Amino acid sequence: MRFSAKLIAFTAACASAAVFASNGLASPPAHVRFPLSITEKSQEYSDACGFDIYLSTNGIVDATVHTNPDGSILEQDMFPGLTITVSSAHGSFDHVFGPMTFRYPDGVYVGAPALITSVGVRGDAPGIPPDAGRVVMPGLVIDVVPDVGPITIPTGPPVSQTGHFEDHATILAAICAALA
Numbered sequence: 632m633r634f635s636a637k638l639i640a641f642t643a644a645c646a647s648a649a650v651f652a653s654n655g656l657a658s659p660p661a662h663v664r665f666p667l668s669i670t671e672k673s674q675e676y677s678d679a680c681g682f683d684i685y686l687s688t689n690g691i692v693d694a695t696v697h698t699n700p701d702g703s704i705l706e707q708d709m710f711p712g713l714t715i716t717v718s719s720a721h722g723s724f725d726h727v728f729g730p731m732t733f734r735y736p737d738g739v740y741v742g743a744p745a746l747i748t749s750v751g752v753r754g755d756a757p758g759i760p761p762d763a764g765r766v767v768m769p770g771l772v773i774d775v776v777p778d779v780g781p782i783t784i785p786t787g788p789p790v791s792q793t794g795h796f797e798d799h800a801t802i803l804a805a806i807c808a809a810l811a
Contacts, residue, residue, distance in 0.1 A: 664693045667713070676717070680807035687716040688728070702738040707731075717756070719810040726755035733770065739781045745770035747785055756805035764794010 668689045676684040690713025697705045707730070714725045729751025737743050747770040755761040766789045774782040797805075 658698055660695050660697045662693075662695045664691060666690070667692045673717075676803070676806055679803045680719070680810065682719055682721070682810075684717060684719050684806070684810060687718065688713065689716070690714055690728075704733075704735040704739055706733040706735070708733070717806060717810065722810050724755070724757055724809055726761065727752055729753055733781075733783055735772070735781070739772055739775055741772055741775055743772040743781070745772060745781075745783045746790075747783065754802070756802060757809040759797055759801060759805045760795060762794070762796045764792065764796065766794075766796075767791045 668687075670685055670687040673684045673686050676686075691711050692713070693709040693711060695707045697707075699705075709730045710728045713728050715728055716723050716725050718724075729749060731750075732748045734746040734748075735743055736746070747768045748765065749768075750765045752761050752763045768785040768789050769787050770783045771786045772781045772783050776782065
C-alpha cells in the first residue's frame with residue numbers, strides 16, 4: 632500500500648468526525664461533506680529514503696454513517712477530487728485516494744473491531760503502476776473522541792485483496808527514486 636496507515640486513520644477520523652457528532656444509535660443515516668487539508672511527515676518513507684518526505688492530503692471528504700438497531704455501524708467515506716501529494720525538498724508527485732468503508736459490527740468503543748474496505752486506485756509513484764482493486768483489512772478503534780467519533784487504524788495484513796498491488800519494497804524504491 633502506498634499510503635500511511637496514520638494518514639488513512641486521520642483522514643477517516645476527520646470524515647467521521649462531524650457525522651458521529653450528530654449521529655445517535657438507531658437514527659437515520661447522517662451525512663457530511665467538507666474540505667480537508669492536512670500534512671504530515673512520513674517517518675517510514677523518510678527513514679527508507681534517508682531524507683524528509685511529507686504526505687499532504689487536499690480535497691473533499693464526503694461521509695455517511697448508518698447505524699443499525701443492533702448497534703452495528705457502517706461508515707462510508709468518499710473522497711471526490713482528493714489527492715495525496717508525496718513530497719521532499721527535491722520534488723513531488725500526486726496520487727488519488729479511493730473510497731473506503733468501515734464496518735463496526737459491535738458498535739464503536741475503544742478496542743472495538745472494525746473491517747476496513749478500500750476500493751479503486753490508490754497510489755501512483757512514478758515508474759510503477761498504481762495499486763488498483765479492492766482491499767479488506769482488519770481494524771481497531773484506538774480512540775473515540777467525544778462529539779467527534781472513532782479513530783480507527785488498520786491492524787494487520789489484508790484478509791482479502793483483488794486487483795493489482797506492488798510489493799512494499801518496490802513501492803519504497805519508486806518513492807525514493809522519484810523524490811531524490
